[in-house]
Amino acid sequence: MSTRRGAAGSQQARQQIIAEYVASHGSAAVNELVELTGVSVMTVHRDVDELARRGLLRKFRGGVSAQPSSVFESDVEYRLGARLEQKRAIARAALDFVEPGTSLMLDDSTTALHLARLLGTAAPLTVITNYRRAMDELRDSPELRLIALGGEYSRTHDSFNGLFCIEAISAVNVDVAFVSTSAMSATMSFHQEQEIVQVKRAMLAAAGTKVLLMDSGKTARTALHQLAPLTAYDHLVVDDGVSGEMLAELRQVLPVRVAETEQS
Incomplete structure (x- = not known):
């Protein structure tokens, strides 16, 4: 065919x-x-x-x-166009964890960017992020207090990272952090870049509730660096492309919400 x-x-x-x-x-x-x-x-x-x-x-x-796959996973232009419907579905489901008055942190994932585009419906909010594109999405929303995390600018990720970023994160506490990463097994989350792992770990440490956003293309995979065990997260949001066997394994570790795509 x-x-x-x-x-x-x-x-x-x-x-x-x-x-x-x-x-x-x-x-x-x-x-x-x-x-x-x-x-x-x-x-x-x-x-x-x-x-x-x-x-x-x-x-x-x-x-x-x-x-190597790590090149694709790092390039922001590639990630912006990959698995769009799954990411939109995950963002819609993740919005249920946001209430007016919440303080939240978004990482530099393109999945979190889709969530950023929905946050105006839950305002007023305080939003902290190191992702330049999320900043652009949020800066004109009058009911959203936007705090930008500084640091060394990465063109590959279109975000700010490094020591200054980690120090800024460590100075705040938020109600909830939304993060995504390159890969996930039934027990562990991974990322291929050490510097990004350090920033994401700092975000998790700064949050009362930790929500992992993972599309089905990232599941049942590994990458070079271990980011955090799944037990470190409070909730996992995936799309309906994850296999039933994988879902059963994940639900033995933490609460899982399955987001239905419009294609399903």
């Missing part, structure tokens, strides 16, 4: 399709990508050149290969 997708939408959506396909297959020929996207060979070459420029793919004669 052909995987051709016709016009394949916008350039960004098409590049997302290419990146995910190559990541899942390890490599691909240009002709495969033409069939996948339904655009011309020249258009595919331009898309591949852009993805290679961003460091997501390696180009070779006649095709492309994937960089």
